[in-house]
Ligand SMILES: O=C([O-])CC(=O)C(=O)O
């Protein structure tokens with residue numbers, strides 16, 4: 237699929253996968269590290285782009301999770317890790333907005349994460365980043381500030397499961413299709429956001445995002 241069609245990955249939005257708990261503990265402690273990818277879904281109607289504010293649902297306490305997003309370019313099913321990156325069409329920077337209070341509730345009751353992860357405006361994203369602009373998705377530096385204060389820094393080399401491993405894993409049980417998005421997981425440490433806050437972030441390659449919390 238031509239990159240120009242993928243530019244509209246939000247308008248043509250399909251499945252949105254989130255990878256959870258996918259950054260290595262900076263202390264080197266591997267005792268709690270996940271043994272296989274942990275995944276959840278967001279709905280395509282959760283997407284917003286710059287200029288649209290992030291809304292805080294009544295009763296929700298939100299954190300921002302800045303992540304590298306992988307946009308699928310070609311249909312793939314049961315691909316190996318070594319083939320996986322051939323199916324990438326491009327990338328984006330995404331904010332996996334998460335209701336931490338609802339997440340605590342879900343975890344303590346063994347409930348699904350649907351409510352804490354997927355709600356209106358929970359998936360702010362950057363413009364489409366052509367694949368050529370990120371030659372190595374395993375070495376992408378990410379940063380995020382809230383009101384100008386540094387909140388998150390990371391590098392995708394510290395992912396537990398790489399973009400290729402995530403694509404291969406998902407494609408064993410789900411056909412991945414053009415415009416599907418995989419949010420690869422968030423580096424330390426997201427913070428609580430409040431009405432009026434300004435969230436900015438980016439990757440070292442130069443693409444940035446800026447979202448206001450309503
Ligand atoms: O919010 C969480 O706990 C899980 C998650 O999405 C991430 O680690 O990126």
Ligand SMILES: [Mg+2]
Nearest residue numbers: 301332421422
């Ligand atoms: Mg996340």
